[in-house]
Amino acid sequence: MGIYDTRLASLRKLMADSATDLVILGPSTNMLWLTGVDPHGDERPVLTVVSADFAGFLMPALNADMARQHTDLPFFEWADAQGPAEALSALLDAADAKRPGLSIVLDETMRADFALMVLDAMDSPKRRFTADTIGRLRAMKDETEADLLRTCARLNDDAVRHAMTQLKAGMTELDLQAILHDYYKAHGAAPEFTIIGFGANGAFPHHHTGDAVLADDMAVLIDTGCRIGGYPSDMTRSFWFxxxxxxxxxxxxxxxxxxxxxxMDAARPGVKACDVDAAARKVIEDAGYGPRFVHRLGHGLGIDVHETPYITSTAETVLEAGNVFSIEPGIYLTGNFGVRLEEIVILREKGPEIFSGLERVLDL
Incomplete structure (x- = not known):
């Protein structure tokens, strides 16, 4: 059984456990993860429909030949000249999806017009989103995914080490970003994102890297990641230049x-995500900086840089072995500097395994 057959079987088991009749995905990383198909996403409706005993695609004809290279599931094709209505109706018939009151899961990343088109074609479905079906499955990384994430993290380590050796007064944030991106490309990876904050810019958690100039005795924040093998990295280090x-x-x-x-000490299988957030937040509050920690503790990482589980002060998600997520507390002193330290971990039975091998507290 191939990886996508295994994932489809796992999804159907969770559908049965949650009394879900139908899962409907748009062109998204959910579709890619489940089927291996990553069609061009535009205004033309593309869907994957999964029931207990059927799975198939609504597919624009102009994308069909390319998509068939990645799946054996049936296609219900439609051309621009005819529109998607007839093909969608046939797809829903094949999935026995026109019965009244079905419990369905809609991909929350789907375009609103796609979602409304599907809902209008069904008979009073009961709708929810993907958290307890494909979302839960994606949050549980297998060892192949863990290896890919670890490999990408270690390449990111090397890029940051290299960039730190190139730091010099007079360079701009964009100069440092270019050094990182050039390193990624030279080593077979694609830049995913980079935030460089010199001095007071580090106090903006989502600062837009720009023309700020590095001077002697200045704080530096680097939050960066690349992508290799379809999976990304994400790491933040803060230090004094x-x-x-x-x-x-x-x-x-x-x-x-x-x-x-x-x-790290709080994160264990069976612990709620909010309790992990609370453990980090208490340290910062006890030190008198509570109001300066202005964001959640972390987010999941997989095909997407941000995915479930989210580690927030209100998240009741019970963490499980195999979850991959960031731990990234920060303190931001507006007009002065910001410090954020971020690790990506995979949760094991005895606690977190850190993917990065780069020291967390760096000194030049």
Whole structure:
């Protein structure tokens, strides 16, 4: 049984466990993960429909030949000249999806017009989203996925190490970003994203890398990731450039690192995501910086850089072995500097395994 057959069988088991009659996915990473098909997403409706004993695609004819290279599931094709209505009706008939009151799961990333088209073609379905079906499956990484994520993380480590050796006064944030991106490309990876924050810019968690110039004795924040083998990396390191590191910066970095360690200690299978967030947040609050930790502790990582599970103060998700997520507390002092330290971990039975091998507290 191939990987996509295995995933489809696992999805059907969760559908049975959750009394779900139908799962309907749009062109998305959900479709890619489940079927291996990654069609061009535009205004032409593309769907995957899965029931207990049927799975098939609504597929524009102009995409069909390409998509067939990746799946043996049946296609219900439609051409621009005729529109999708007839093909969609046939697909829903094949899935026995026109019975009243079916319990369906809709891909939350689907275009609204696709979703409404499907709902209008059905008879009073009861709709929810993917969290307890394909979302839960995607959150549980197998060892093949873990190996791909680890490989990408280690390449990211090397890129950041290299970039740090190139730091010099007078360079811009964009210069440092280019060094990272060139390293990724030279080593067979694609840049995924990069946030470089020099000085006070590090106090903006989602700063747009720009023309700020590095000077001696300045805080540096690097949040960056690449993609290789279809999976991304994501890591943040914060450090001081120059010989005169202020005591406040040392204190903040020490507190943030302690918050990472507290979250690591709290993260175990069976623990709620909100309790892991709370463990890190308490360290920062106890140090007097609570209002300066302005975001959730973490997010899942897989095919998408942000996916389930989300590690937030309100997330009741019970963590499971195989979950991959970030632990990234931060303290942001507006007008001065910001410190964020981020690790990507896979949860094992005895606790988190960190993918990165780069020291968390770096000194130049």
């Amino acid at each position: 120059g010989p005169n590191e202020p005591e406040e910066y040392k204190t903040v970095r020490r507190v943030v690192n302690a918050a990472v360690e507290a979250a």
